[in-house]
């Protein structure tokens with residue numbers, strides 16, 4: 527495997543946290559494969575950012591909720607073609623609403639992308655990484671999976687599920703030197719939180735002990751640490767990046 531390029535796959539690497547993760551892992555020396563679903567121009571911008579900085583990157587369209595598409599990406603572009611060193615399960619969506627009015631479809635869709643999608647990629651990556659006997663898997667959970675949030679019963683269930691999935695996968699894969707950890711961001715400035723009113727933003731900032739919303743780079747730095755040699759004895763953990771919102 528040593529002649530193959532050491533590669534990090536970042537799902538949802540076109541924008542927000544995923545873009546910062548993709549750039550940061552490229553700076554750390556990985557070739558980066560990033561995926562997008564609806565915004566090819568944003569994905570291409572991430573690729574340009576990386577290549578202009580001297581790195582290597584490619585973008586792929588992928589619906590992480592579709593198991594055939596996930597299997598095809600790993601079969602056609604990854605297995606035996608690169609050394610898959612890192613998988614970051616970052617792709618995610620929200621469909622918020624109060625529980626009593628939540629539609630079945632809004633519950634199912636959020637679970638399908640945030641939880642099942644991460645499982646599908648994790649399973650494919652694990653097949654490769656266990657054979658290689660090395661690999662780092664990092665699942666992007668959320669503070670609301672740890673503390674709950676009114677109006678996000680679907681999303682918080684998916685993000686709490688990711689924590690259980692992380693711990694189980696860590697136990698299964700440790701004998702092959704593959705680590706699995708989660709990062710649980712708090713409120714981070716991205717498109718996902720852009721819809722918040724100025725008032726809501728101020729209220730959140732006041733509730734955060736460090737006094738500000740986080741940046742995508744704050745999360746990317748935590749991911750890069752878990753992907754690095756410095757984290758080789760860490761597995762099954764949840765690293766909170768939330769400014770102290772939930773300790």
Ligand code: NAP
Nearest residue numbers: 538540542543562563564565589590617618668714716718
């Ligand atoms: P974002 O700006 O909304 O970006 C979402 C990313 O996911 C985009 O790259 C999008 O691709 C991709 N995506 C959406 N549906 C997909 C699908 N079905 N298949 C593949 N990719 C898909 O979100 P973000 O704020 O950066 O969040 C990234 C991750 O961090 C998510 O898992 C989110 O739940 C988590 N998180 C965010 C916060 C926060 O405050 N922002 C806090 C805690 C956790 P396109 O660009 O092509 O649409």
